[in-house]
Amino acid sequence: MAFFEQEIHDAPTTFLSKYVFSFDHKVIAKQFLWYGIAFLGIGGMMALLIRWTLAFPGEPFPVIGPMLFPHTGGVVPPDTYAMLFTLHGTIMIFFAITPILIGAFGNYCIPLLIGARDMVFPTLNMLSFWLAFVSAVLLLASLFTPLGGAAGGWTSYPTLSTLIGSAGVGQTLWCLSLFVLGVSSTMGAVNYIATIITLRAPGMGYFDMPLTIWGLWLTAILNAIFLPVLGAGLLLLTFDRVFGTTFFLAGAAATSGSGDPVLFQHVFWIFGHPEVYILILPAWGIVSDLLSFFARKPAFGAKATALAMTSITILSTLVYGHHMYSTQMSPLLTQSFMMLTMTISIPSAVFFANWLGTLWKGAIRFQTPMLFSLGVVFVFGLGGLTGLYLATVSTDLYLHDTYFVVGHFHYTMAASVLLGGFAATYFWFPKMFGRMMNETLGKWHFWISMIGLNGIFMGMMIIGHAGMHRRIYNPFVYEFLQNLIPLNMFITISALTMGAAQLFFVYNFVYSMFKGPIATQNPWEVGTLEWTIPSPAPHYNFKEVPVVKCGPHEFGNPNLSGKDFQYQTEELVRA
Ligand code: HEM
Ligand SMILES: [Cu+2]
Numbered sequence: 001m002a003f004f005e006q007e008i009h010d011a012p013t014t015f016l017s018k019y020v021f022s023f024d025h026k027v028i029a030k031q032f033l034w035y036g037i038a039f040l041g042i043g044g045m046m047a048l049l050i051r052w053t054l055a056f057p058g059e060p061f062p063v064i065g066p067m068l069f070p071h072t073g074g075v076v077p078p079d080t081y082a083m084l085f086t087l088h089g090t091i092m093i094f095f096a097i098t099p100i101l102i103g104a105f106g107n108y109c110i111p112l113l114i115g116a117r118d119m120v121f122p123t124l125n126m127l128s129f130w131l132a133f134v135s136a137v138l139l140l141a142s143l144f145t146p147l148g149g150a151a152g153g154w155t156s157y158p159t160l161s162t163l164i165g166s167a168g169v170g171q172t173l174w175c176l177s178l179f180v181l182g183v184s185s186t187m188g189a190v191n192y193i194a195t196i197i198t199l200r201a202p203g204m205g206y207f208d209m210p211l212t213i214w215g216l217w218l219t220a221i222l223n224a225i226f227l228p229v230l231g232a233g234l235l236l237l238t239f240d241r242v243f244g245t246t247f248f249l250a251g252a253a254a255t256s257g258s259g260d261p262v263l264f265q266h267v268f269w270i271f272g273h274p275e276v277y278i279l280i281l282p283a284w285g286i287v288s289d290l291l292s293f294f295a296r297k298p299a300f301g302a303k304a305t306a307l308a309m310t311s312i313t314i315l316s317t318l319v320y321g322h323h324m325y326s327t328q329m330s331p332l333l334t335q336s337f338m339m340l341t342m343t344i345s346i347p348s349a350v351f352f353a354n355w356l357g358t359l360w361k362g363a364i365r366f367q368t369p370m371l372f373s374l375g376v377v378f379v380f381g382l383g384g385l386t387g388l389y390l391a392t393v394s395t396d397l398y399l400h401d402t403y404f405v406v407g408h409f410h411y412t413m414a415a416s417v418l419l420g421g422f423a424a425t426y427f428w429f430p431k432m433f434g435r436m437m438n439e440t441l442g443k444w445h446f447w448i449s450m451i452g453l454n455g456i457f458m459g460m461m462i463i464g465h466a467g468m469h470r471r472i473y474n475p476f477v478y479e480f481l482q483n484l485i486p487l488n489m490f491i492t493i494s495a496l497t498m499g500a501a502q503l504f505f506v507y508n509f510v511y512s513m514f515k516g517p518i519a520t521q522n523p524w525e526v527g528t529l530e531w532t533i534p535s536p537a538p539h540y541n542f543k544e545v546p547v548v549k550c551g552p553h554e555f556g557n558p559n560l561s562g563k564d565f566q567y568q569t570e571e572l573v574r575a
Helices: 015-020 023-055 080-112 122-142 169-198 211-243 262-297 302-315 331-343 347-361 366-390 392-401 403-433 439-465 479-515
Strands: none
Touching: 015 211, 023 080, 023 122, 023 347, 080 169, 080 211, 080 262, 080 403, 122 169, 169 211, 169 347, 211 302, 262 302, 262 347, 262 366, 262 403, 302 347, 331 347, 331 366, 331 392, 347 366, 347 479, 366 392, 366 403, 366 439, 392 479, 403 439, 439 479
């Protein structure tokens, strides 16, 4: 129910108010999209530098290597290697995936899919983007400090991240950058939560919301609760670095009587485990909707899917200790965390089964957004299963800090979240830009990416299982890892393939924005509210606030004539 009057203000006319400091959620969504895609490129290049080093240590990176590292003739130096994997992780998680799924599609979808004219706090929304921009400037600036950027890993564990491990200003700027980004995302999260609670169109109950909105809503709730925890940890770390406090100082207990590096791990993972669900929930929601849309069937057990996502959200706050089995915490604690982690399998199995139920006997349309959604089902299945080996204390003690963990989290985060983000991009592109993307290029993009990323992450799990540890500069110096050289080369070639596949996307995106065929109002034949208005969506979305009469997945009702779906604004045709 709409508690607030939703006015229509005049459309902005100046360049600045229209495109730069815009209050319109759709423009802010696009700003986040450009931001995320740009960082995806930067983070991706860093990944290729890392992979090159692991497959061909001591050999210069082709073409751009000599420009980046002239003093070594183009070879990535060891200290730069540590910086590269730190910033690769940081950038991909906080500056690429988060802005694309949450910043861009959160902003774009929430008002449109719930029938609102904008977010409930448009000014806060604009500030949220510009704070994210400040954060990016801080991060990039850290690269140009005398001792270079942060090098303590994306988790920035002390002592790697204290003055002892990294003396430079780069690490301090990294902390500040993430702190500012945390403030920005918290502002966004509060806005999303409030908007979904107060601005749903008349008639839209919580279970009439598309599952996309469920995912984004739960994500926003986790963000609002746990980003401040990360903020607190980062602030304390900054104090240790700048003001000489000893919160995380190793050995402080023996001298000054307080301080412990493991304390940081607790603080980090109390945030960090929910964070991985913050990233996956929007993708789960989007995929749950798209599978139904393109299988032309109601989403199987939609209510159960929403409730399963909710239970996972709650459980995700209770399992962070599974990242710390090897810190010698008490066996009672490790076993409790293990049991709680395993419990997540139950709701996961429910919605995974619901996905398969949705596909079962569907009249599937294999268009690009659907291919990417099916890709998510596949890779998330693998990511979830490998999680079980890590959740089990006995196997994790061996696998911890190996490439198996890297393979696991790339399947769940890189692969699932990225493919989910692409599904969303191909799906909402017509509504965003009023034009269609090219299907053939989209399919090439999908298949080559799929081959590339499975080569990469499956390979990582194999070398991890064989004992190769993560964050290693030159694996070839260890005799027991030399057998893995061909596999490491294979992974690197897969990574180059994956990188090349993205050129199809970039070309398709840019070309279609200007020259793609004009999109109709509802090119995918879907009944949610955004498809009841013209493409691209007009200023203030809905001339009249729509009244919702049925759920988002009404497909294949035999009493419908002439079409197989109905709009959420239409009275449900009874059988
Ligand atoms: C389905 C159930 C899942 C289980 C049981 C599970 C379990 C685990 C465990 C036990 C670890 C710690 C391994 C170690 O460091 O030794 C881990 C690491 C990780 N998982 Fe999962 N996971 C699951 C799903 C996910 C999902 C959905 C995501 C992300 C969207 C995710 C992202 C990560 C990340 C990022 C790390 C590594 C963080 C780091 O050390 O840098 N996991 N997982
Ligand atoms: Cu976790």
